[in-house]
Structures are given as C-alpha cells and as structure tokens.
Amino acid sequence: MATQAISIIRLSGEDSFKIINRSIRKDLNHENGTTLRNFYDPKGNLLDQVFLITFVNPNSFTGEDVVEINCHGGVLVTKRILETLIANGARMAERGEFSKRAFLNQKISLIQSQGINDLIEAKNDLALKISAKNMSGKTNVLINEVKSNIMDVISKIQTAIDYPEYEETDNVTPENIKDDIVVLHNGIKKIIDLSKRASFSKNGIKTAIIGVPNVGKSSLLNSFLNEDKAIVSNEQGTTRDIVEGEIAFSNFTLSLLDTAGIRKTENKIEQLGIEKSLQVAKDADLVLYLLDVKGDSKLIDVDKSKTIFVINKVDELSNEQRKNVENKFKEYSPVFVSALNSDIDSLIKRIEDKFNLNEIAKSDEAILTNADEIAKLTLAMSKVENALTNISNGFSIDLINIDLRTAFEELNELLGFNEIEDEILDNIFKKYCLGK
The missing domain is CATH 3.40.50.300 (P-loop containing nucleotide triphosphate hydrolases)
Incomplete structure (x- = not known):
C-alpha cells in the first residue's frame, strides 16, 4: 500500500449497508446513490470524511449490494478504515473474489472475467x-x-x-x-x-x-x-x-x-x-x-x-x-x-x-x-x-x-454456462489481482 490522493475500498455482499452504517452517524438509504459522510472507528473517533457510492443488487458489478468508500489516500487512514470495517463484520476479499462473485451472479462470463484481468496486465x-x-x-x-x-x-x-x-x-x-x-x-x-x-x-x-x-x-x-x-x-x-x-x-x-x-x-x-x-x-x-x-x-x-x-x-x-x-x-x-x-x-x-x-x-x-x-x-x-x-x-x-x-x-x-467445480473455479480466479 502506498500514499495516494484517494483510496477506494469496496464492500460487496448482503450486509454491506449494515456494516457501513455502523461507522457513520446517519444510516444510508438502501438505494443507488452518492453521499458524503464522516467515518468513525469503533470507539467513536473521527477517522475521515468519505464519499460513498451505493449500488443495490443486482445493479452492481458483482450483482450484490455494494458500497464503495472513497477516502483520503494516506496509508494510515486507509488502514484504520479497513480495520474498522473488519471489526464491523467484513473480511478481506480473496484474489479475484469480486470478479468471481460477478461470474457466479451471471453478471459476466468467464471470457469477460479473463478480459478484465488481461486489461490490468496489458503491456x-x-x-x-x-x-x-x-x-x-x-x-x-x-x-x-x-x-x-x-x-x-x-x-x-x-x-x-x-x-x-x-x-x-x-x-x-x-x-x-x-x-x-x-x-x-x-x-x-x-x-x-x-x-x-x-x-x-x-x-x-x-x-x-x-x-x-x-x-x-x-x-x-x-x-x-x-x-x-x-x-x-x-x-x-x-x-x-x-x-x-x-x-x-x-x-x-x-x-x-x-x-x-x-x-x-x-x-x-x-x-x-x-x-x-x-x-x-x-x-x-x-x-x-x-x-x-x-x-x-x-x-x-x-x-x-x-x-x-x-x-x-x-x-x-x-x-x-x-x-x-x-x-x-x-x-x-x-x-x-x-x-x-x-x-x-x-x-x-x-x-x-x-x-x-x-x-x-x-x-x-x-x-x-x-x-x-x-x-x-x-x-x-x-x-x-x-x-x-x-x-x-x-x-x-x-x-x-x-x-x-x-x-x-x-x-x-x-x-461458463456449464456448472464448474468449486476447486476449478477457485483456480481460475486466484491469479487475479487483489481487490478485483
């Protein structure tokens, strides 16, 4: 992780809104939208002012409820926000897990998922x-x-x-x-x-x-x-x-x-x-x-x-x-x-x-x-x-x-229209980059 202007943290899953609401003073509406909120750690300390983009299933990349958190890109503040989200019930995504979820929810095909990875690695x-x-x-x-x-x-x-x-x-x-x-x-x-x-x-x-x-x-x-x-x-x-x-x-x-x-x-x-x-x-x-x-x-x-x-x-x-x-x-x-x-x-x-x-x-x-x-x-x-x-x-x-x-x-x-064994599917996506 390096210092940058903005860090983007993505939550995906049925508890996404519940998890983010534990760190903001006013709950998000369960709808597609954007909003600005103060973000607090579990002890109530202000960590950052964040810009939130919300997606309600199936209208997201993964086909699930998604909340994208745009925070300031300092290493420490990003780390503290991640720690807070994990304390609130989230976990770190595995390599390629967002693409895998999109595939399982029929948002993308295997060819499209491979295209995403190839796009990232294109030389x-x-x-x-x-x-x-x-x-x-x-x-x-x-x-x-x-x-x-x-x-x-x-x-x-x-x-x-x-x-x-x-x-x-x-x-x-x-x-x-x-x-x-x-x-x-x-x-x-x-x-x-x-x-x-x-x-x-x-x-x-x-x-x-x-x-x-x-x-x-x-x-x-x-x-x-x-x-x-x-x-x-x-x-x-x-x-x-x-x-x-x-x-x-x-x-x-x-x-x-x-x-x-x-x-x-x-x-x-x-x-x-x-x-x-x-x-x-x-x-x-x-x-x-x-x-x-x-x-x-x-x-x-x-x-x-x-x-x-x-x-x-x-x-x-x-x-x-x-x-x-x-x-x-x-x-x-x-x-x-x-x-x-x-x-x-x-x-x-x-x-x-x-x-x-x-x-x-x-x-x-x-x-x-x-x-x-x-x-x-x-x-x-x-x-x-x-x-x-x-x-x-x-x-x-x-x-x-x-x-x-x-x-x-x-x-x-x-x-990817035929049923694929979980072990094979995991092997397909594990080479993808973290966070995608």
Missing part, C-alpha cells in the same frame, strides 16, 4: 484492445453466434430423427448438412488461428538474439531497450550467459534474450554459455540471427520459419560493400540495421509483418488470449472435425449429432 496497445473487447462482452456475442450456428444444425438433425415422417426433414441427410458443418469448422478455426497469434501480444514474443561473437548482439539488445543492459565490447566471448530484457511496441511485446556468441572454444565456461544459447534459440518463438558479413558465411542450423536474418553495422559498409553483402546472403532476405545508432525500424517492421499483428489489430473477429480458452475452443473444433470425418465414412446423422452436441457443450463451458 501493449493490441493486448489492451483485445482485453477491452473481451471485457465488454463483444467476444461473448461472437462466440454465441458460433454456438447458435451449431444449434441450428443440431436442431435440423434432431427434428429429422424425432419426426422422420415430415416432408421438411427429407433433405436432412449427412451429405446435405456437410456444407453447414464445413462453414462451422472454418469459422472456429479462424478464431483459433487469430487467438494463437494474438497470444504473443499478451505473453510476449520470446526472442533469441544469436550469432558469432562480436557481431553486435548485445548492441542490438541495448538498442531495443534503449539502455545499456548488456555489456558491449570488441572482445570475443564477452557475453557468457543469457541477458534478458522486455520491450513493448504498439502491437507486440518482445521478451528479448541476448545469448553468448557461438564459436569453437576451449573455454569450458564459455562453452556452457554457447550450449545454453543453442537451446534458447531452439525454444524461442522468434530468432534474430545476426550474420557476420566479414567472416565465414557458414551458418548455425536454425529453424528458418521462425528466424529473421539481420545484418548489423550497416553504417560501416560502403554502397559497393552493401551490394556484395546483399548478394552473399540473398537467400536469407536479411534486414539491414545499425544497432549502435539505434537504426532498427526496418527490423521492427519485419517482426510485425512476420506475426501478422497489423491484421489482428484491425480484425473484428473473436480473439481469445487465455490458453485454457483456446484449448476448449480447439476441443470443440476437433468434435466438428469428427463429425465431418463421420460423414465421409457414411455414418448416420444421429451419430454425427453426438459430436456436434459435444462441441456445443465445449462452447458452453468456454463461456
């Missing part, structure tokens, strides 16, 4: 935009559209099963509903693909900077961070362990790892650093491979699909030398930068293009950022895929309907 503009959309309920609407489409197909099949004598059900055959299921599959797959790419905006792109010694890896890290986090030296083998840093851009966050220069060496400590560098590159989402324009062109074996090749120290090259370098490394489509002069805009643009983050920023599609949510949607898609496979294998519509119903239930669980 860049794209993560902020996605979190705000999820918090607002817009993603709920889009997921519900998918649910509705599945329900339409299920209803057609169920009607054909229950009323086979109706002429309207004659055309409900596996072959005739296949196109509807393909559209369902493609719609879910698009959400999953966008969500997996968008997760980089939330979690950061784990980025390894690799190359031979003295090629400018540490300079590039410092250029990204705009600080001297890594030691920069002309002496080979300066970096012998992993140096980390994080930097947020408009649409993405880089979790940067500067690694030891990779070369043959007899130094056991340096060799350990090199081995660690190769493992970091293997585990990274993105590899920035700095090419040595003056040395051996033989490259370390890397996954080219996740690698951007970078030529540093472009400021040291004449026009003719640059053309020669471009020809030498033509197959790698390298980006030219000058890390020492912080001339790395072209590299930032290449990263953004590689992850299609501009496309995600402009998209109005549903986007999920939580791994569990993406997993549930992936399971729903697998059931839709099973239905398509069963159609191809000549299965009857009643068997096809089983997979579609399971997919529907997965979407219900994603939104």
Whole structure:
C-alpha cells in the first residue's frame, strides 16, 4: 500500500449497508446513490470524511449490494478504515473474489472475467484492445453466434430423427448438412488461428538474439531497450550467459534474450554459455540471427520459419560493400540495421509483418488470449472435425449429432454456462489481482 490522493475500498455482499452504517452517524438509504459522510472507528473517533457510492443488487458489478468508500489516500487512514470495517463484520476479499462473485451472479462470463484481468496486465496497445473487447462482452456475442450456428444444425438433425415422417426433414441427410458443418469448422478455426497469434501480444514474443561473437548482439539488445543492459565490447566471448530484457511496441511485446556468441572454444565456461544459447534459440518463438558479413558465411542450423536474418553495422559498409553483402546472403532476405545508432525500424517492421499483428489489430473477429480458452475452443473444433470425418465414412446423422452436441457443450463451458467445480473455479480466479 502506498500514499495516494484517494483510496477506494469496496464492500460487496448482503450486509454491506449494515456494516457501513455502523461507522457513520446517519444510516444510508438502501438505494443507488452518492453521499458524503464522516467515518468513525469503533470507539467513536473521527477517522475521515468519505464519499460513498451505493449500488443495490443486482445493479452492481458483482450483482450484490455494494458500497464503495472513497477516502483520503494516506496509508494510515486507509488502514484504520479497513480495520474498522473488519471489526464491523467484513473480511478481506480473496484474489479475484469480486470478479468471481460477478461470474457466479451471471453478471459476466468467464471470457469477460479473463478480459478484465488481461486489461490490468496489458503491456501493449493490441493486448489492451483485445482485453477491452473481451471485457465488454463483444467476444461473448461472437462466440454465441458460433454456438447458435451449431444449434441450428443440431436442431435440423434432431427434428429429422424425432419426426422422420415430415416432408421438411427429407433433405436432412449427412451429405446435405456437410456444407453447414464445413462453414462451422472454418469459422472456429479462424478464431483459433487469430487467438494463437494474438497470444504473443499478451505473453510476449520470446526472442533469441544469436550469432558469432562480436557481431553486435548485445548492441542490438541495448538498442531495443534503449539502455545499456548488456555489456558491449570488441572482445570475443564477452557475453557468457543469457541477458534478458522486455520491450513493448504498439502491437507486440518482445521478451528479448541476448545469448553468448557461438564459436569453437576451449573455454569450458564459455562453452556452457554457447550450449545454453543453442537451446534458447531452439525454444524461442522468434530468432534474430545476426550474420557476420566479414567472416565465414557458414551458418548455425536454425529453424528458418521462425528466424529473421539481420545484418548489423550497416553504417560501416560502403554502397559497393552493401551490394556484395546483399548478394552473399540473398537467400536469407536479411534486414539491414545499425544497432549502435539505434537504426532498427526496418527490423521492427519485419517482426510485425512476420506475426501478422497489423491484421489482428484491425480484425473484428473473436480473439481469445487465455490458453485454457483456446484449448476448449480447439476441443470443440476437433468434435466438428469428427463429425465431418463421420460423414465421409457414411455414418448416420444421429451419430454425427453426438459430436456436434459435444462441441456445443465445449462452447458452453468456454463461456461458463456449464456448472464448474468449486476447486476449478477457485483456480481460475486466484491469479487475479487483489481487490478485483
């Protein structure tokens, strides 16, 4: 707790008005409103003059009676007010308890609750935009559209099963509903693909900077961070362990790892650093491979699909030398930068293009950022895929309907409409911030 202009303390529950009335001389009316009151401790000593905002259930964030206390933000006065409220019958909220209560009272879905937490933790503009959309309920609407489409197909099949004598059900055959299921599959797959790419905006792109010694890896890290986090030296083998840093851009966050220069060496400590560098590159989402324009062109074996090749120290090259370098490394489509002069805009643009983050920023599609949510949607898609496979294998519509119903239930669980065990629910919300 730190000193601030205003502290806000929130009471939620059926006894909220009763508890606050024990510390003010004139009871609050049980209605939505605002008022100014003197606040007293249990011994009758004046603690502060507070501004109270009252919400009567269900018209509050949690769906319960809520009283918000706006007091002066001194550490001691805030502490004394909290102690008084606890003495009057309140208790400290658990992490995420207000969001959990809102969910249990059907004020928000699980996607919205996750959006609130993501909004608090957002590190860049794209993560902020996605979190705000999820918090607002817009993603709920889009997921519900998918649910509705599945329900339409299920209803057609169920009607054909229950009323086979109706002429309207004659055309409900596996072959005739296949196109509807393909559209369902493609719609879910698009959400999953966008969500997996968008997760980089939330979690950061784990980025390894690799190359031979003295090629400018540490300079590039410092250029990204705009600080001297890594030691920069002309002496080979300066970096012998992993140096980390994080930097947020408009649409993405880089979790940067500067690694030891990779070369043959007899130094056991340096060799350990090199081995660690190769493992970091293997585990990274993105590899920035700095090419040595003056040395051996033989490259370390890397996954080219996740690698951007970078030529540093472009400021040291004449026009003719640059053309020669471009020809030498033509197959790698390298980006030219000058890390020492912080001339790395072209590299930032290449990263953004590689992850299609501009496309995600402009998209109005549903986007999920939580791994569990993406997993549930992936399971729903697998059931839709099973239905398509069963159609191809000549299965009857009643068997096809089983997979579609399971997919529907997965979407219900994603939104939080199915009953969830208390232990699982506690685990979902315990990572949230205190007081939310």
